[in-house]
Amino acid sequence: MPRIVRVAVPVPLPRLFDYRLEPGVVAPAIGARVRVPFSGRDRVGVVLSHDPCSDLADDQLKPLLEILDAQPLLTGELVATLEWASRYYQHAIGEVFDAALPAVLRRGGALPPAGIAGIALTPQGREGLAVATPAPGTRIGRLLELLGGxxxxxxxxDQRLPAWRNSARTLKNRGWLQDCRLQAWPIPAPAVAAPLLNDEQRAAVDALGACSGTFATFLLDGVTGSGKTEVYLASIAETIRQGRQALVLVPEIALTPQTTRRFRERLGFDVAILHSGLGEGERAAAWLAAARGEARVVLGTRSAIFVPLP
Incomplete structure (x- = not known):
């Protein structure tokens, strides 16, 4: 049984650090966060290996303080990529792994609950709706109509009924609505119909599709307005139909809103957004939705390349 855990601690030193597992403690998974003592303070690091013994003497080994994750946050290919980045850029491995995590998780924060944030009618709300039809055309009436299904x-x-939250607050106070967690969004019909692809676009989509499931790189060449985004959208839609995830990178935050709007309209569902302009909680929620496979499309700036996508 492994009694030593090697941890990437976020300090500017190019090495892992050994910590002792106390008797009876099950070894944390590779890629899980742990809390460890380091230089007089507690730090949050990532487990990268186990070993039955250490080069350090027993009196030099400090005990692991806390295992923060029952399941790994970082796995397989992503762990290998981060280790490669540490070697290639000659940067301390602990700081590389730290940079791959949202700030909330770097500090050891608890993981938000699984699933997608949602709203549902309570049993009281269903009973009330059955006997009292809300005024048609009002925002409360429209909200209840939507949730009736x-x-x-x-x-x-947010997309179907802007400014719905005030109405929801009123209905929650009445006991008619409650927060819930959804396992996954259903795949609805696209909100905006896709245009018919021209011959060059179709050839590009077919070439991308032929390499589905394998590693390949392509350069899509075309002037502004020539229809490159339609190729991306068609390829992403097919990826989603296959039950997989897609990552879209944009060169700067300023391009995120217009790209997000276009993707939401075409695909018919929300996309997870990741960039430094978001609040810490929003970034952590989007990161975890991607890591759990809940977010089908992730759109972000360059740092989103480190998001786990199972």
Whole structure:
């Protein structure tokens, strides 16, 4: 049984650090966060290996303080990529792994609950709706009409009924609505129909599709307005139909809103957004939604390349 855990601690030193597992403690998974003592203070690091013994003497080994994750946050290919980045850029491995995590998780914060934030009618709300039809055309009436068909993701409501939150607050106070967690968004019909691809676009989409499931690189060449984004959208839509995830990188934050709007309209569901202009909680939620496979499309700036996509 491994009794030594090697941890990438976020300090500017190019090495891992050994910590002792106390008797009876199950070794944390590779890629999980742990809390460890380092230079007189507690730090949050990432486990990268186990070993039955250490080069350090027993009296030099400090005990692991806390295992923060039952399941690894970083796995397989992503762990290998981060280790490669540390070697290639000659940067301390602990700082590389630290940079790959959202700030909330770097500090050891708890993981948000699984699933997608949603709103649903309570049993009281369903009973009330059955006996009292809300005034048609009002925002409260429209919200109840939408939720009458079942729970909806808050992101879906943002698109279908802007400014719905004030109405939801009123209905929650009445006991008619409750927050919930959804396992996944259903795949609806696209909100905006896709245009018919021209011959060059179709050839590009077919070439991308032929390499699905394998590593390949392509350069899509075309002037502004020539229809490159339609190729991306068609390829992403096919990826989603296959039950997989897609990552879209944009060169700067300023391009995120217009790209997000176009993707949401075409694909018919929300996309996870990741860039430094978001609040810490929003970034952590999007990162975890991607890592859990809940977010089908992730759109972000360059740092989003380190998001786990199972």
């Amino acid at each position: 079942g729970a909806l993701a808050t992101a879906d409501l």
